[in-house]
Amino acid sequence: MTETTTPPALHTVGQLRASGHQHRGLRDEIRANLLAMLAAGEDPWPGLHGFESTVIPQLERALIAGHDVVLLGERGQGKTRLLRTLVGLLDEWTPVIEGSELGEHPYEPVTAASRRRVAELGDELPVAWRHREERYAEKLATPDTSVADLIGDVDPMKVAEGRSLGDPETIHFGLIPRSHRGIVAINELPDLAERIQVAMLNVMEERDIQIRGYVLRLPLDVLVVASANPEDYTNRGRIITPLKDRFGAEIRTHYPTRIEDEIAVIRQEAHLVADVPDHLVEILARFTRELRGSNAIDQRSGVSARFAIAGAETVAAAALHRATVRGEPEAVARIVDLETAVDVLGGKVEFETGEEGREAEILEHLLRLATAQTVTAHLAGIDLGLLVQAVENGASVTTGEQVTARDFLAGLPALGESDLYDQVMERLGAHNDGQRAGAVELALEGLFLARRIDKTVPEIRGSGGETVYG
Incomplete structure (x- = not known):
């Protein structure tokens, strides 16, 4: 101004x-x-x-x-x-x-x-x-x-x-x-x-x-x-x-036609109380675009840009909550925080008649699509085979809404002389523990969505329970 x-x-x-x-x-x-x-x-x-x-x-x-x-x-x-x-x-x-x-x-x-x-x-x-x-x-x-x-x-x-x-x-x-x-x-x-x-x-x-x-x-x-x-x-x-x-x-008027414009709107309008890495903002932007193209959503009412803006603010709040409770030096949002956002955003979209009872299932499916697209956009070309092999040999990785970035990184399986983790972190521009944990968590989520590893989630989302990749 x-x-x-x-x-x-x-x-x-x-x-x-x-x-x-x-x-x-x-x-x-x-x-x-x-x-x-x-x-x-x-x-x-x-x-x-x-x-x-x-x-x-x-x-x-x-x-x-x-x-x-x-x-x-x-x-x-x-x-x-x-x-x-x-x-x-x-x-x-x-x-x-x-x-x-x-x-x-x-x-x-x-x-x-x-x-x-x-x-x-x-x-x-x-x-x-x-x-x-x-x-x-x-x-x-x-x-x-x-x-x-x-x-x-x-x-x-x-x-x-x-x-x-x-x-x-x-x-x-x-x-x-x-x-x-x-x-x-x-x-x-x-x-x-x-x-x-x-x-x-x-x-x-x-x-x-x-x-x-x-x-x-x-x-x-x-x-x-x-x-x-x-x-x-x-x-x-x-x-x-x-x-x-x-x-x-x-x-x-119309909604943004390019993902770059969608991301720019979120960055401009959202009031974030914690660090939300670019790949998380991109997931929320792609999630919003998937909703706008879904037959299960009433497209006459539209899916407002405020949906993704509120989502970014919610994951930032979840990160700050974890950092405050667990004493983390930096509040950085991670993939695990997206699940809490979906729970509170469902009321911001209108579903087609006949989709009653399937709202959470639809939102979860479209969020997974958006996450998979983001993984492909940022981690394509990195061979994650060693991480898959470690999991197949019995290793598991624990994360969760109240699991700190330092605890998450300490629990990663050893990959010998491989610099796989460094490649993932460098590709996503991670500089501190929170960003590094978020980068590896994105890679694990991508492997889960590709059905190369399993994931166990808490029975009640938002309960503070742990999510285990294994």
Whole structure:
């Protein structure tokens, strides 16, 4: 995030004019800033992964065209994050009439009160400066959202002060008018009751507002952006056709198509309290992708990126728990911690009808597929035959949620002069005991999944029991 600078030291409209300041509309401002960033080779969309050749080009064309935008996509595809990055396309500081309820530009007042002040004060009209972060408003659409919340209503306190009901100054403005010269984002737009969506029609096309029979011709300059789940998934409502028609661009989002982007999202978003090696993050990313391709999962609801993020945070917590209880110097997650994550993540996916009772079996099967793919990706070419031979000769390796990395490494069978363990550790970039134990544990899990060795697991997962490869 860039550092915030100090606002210009201009405090009256006279000083503003003398400085040569030029007013431009919101869409012109966004268009100019976007084109300037693209021309300079800057990334206008920091922190977004997997949209570079699909969603981003569509969104950029829509903004250059000056269109209101609705993003359609399943949960956890980064729609809200994408909308919030639009703030970066606004000028860092913009002048407003000091005390203006709608943040009007000093050159273009739109309310009766501001026009009166401009006429009375002239060049002495006080000017304040608003930061770009203050020009972005976000509303989560809920069934109880009212017209007053979004558009406005008559303020009884102003009427009680002696104003007549027909006076436009009796109006209390809602979120959209208050976002004048800014961006208003509405998440889960179909959840708005249809009558509330109807109230938005004039705002988005004629750019005026209607409140209880009054029509206020306010030339609102606001960019409306929204997110929604596809209509074939959400049963809570729909976007009414006239409102959908008023959005200039309807853009479909998607989950990351490359494993690298999936991993980047996890690394960026997860708050990890312990070291989670890259191969574990990759397993969680592949696990998520397997879920998205499984016929046993309801793909209309999607499998959110939050699934893998929560998984990474859970295995990190398991590692920290073990390190604290057992006195390990480093808290490093290992394969054994993945099983605890599966137990708590099952509720984050929706299974197809008919899969009742098989949820744990499905999750375990797909996790094994993801683990096998990761083993192949990282350990291909290393001959693990000596380790298999040692196990066949009666050796066993004990691990578990409460088995320390040092105890695990001490219990590995001797392989004579072989540097097999060193090869595995080097391939996975292991530098401390926790990472070394995790690397060898991945190799053992790969041998088990290839049916070259056996594995005995505790009857109750999460009980702290031991897992034995043998």
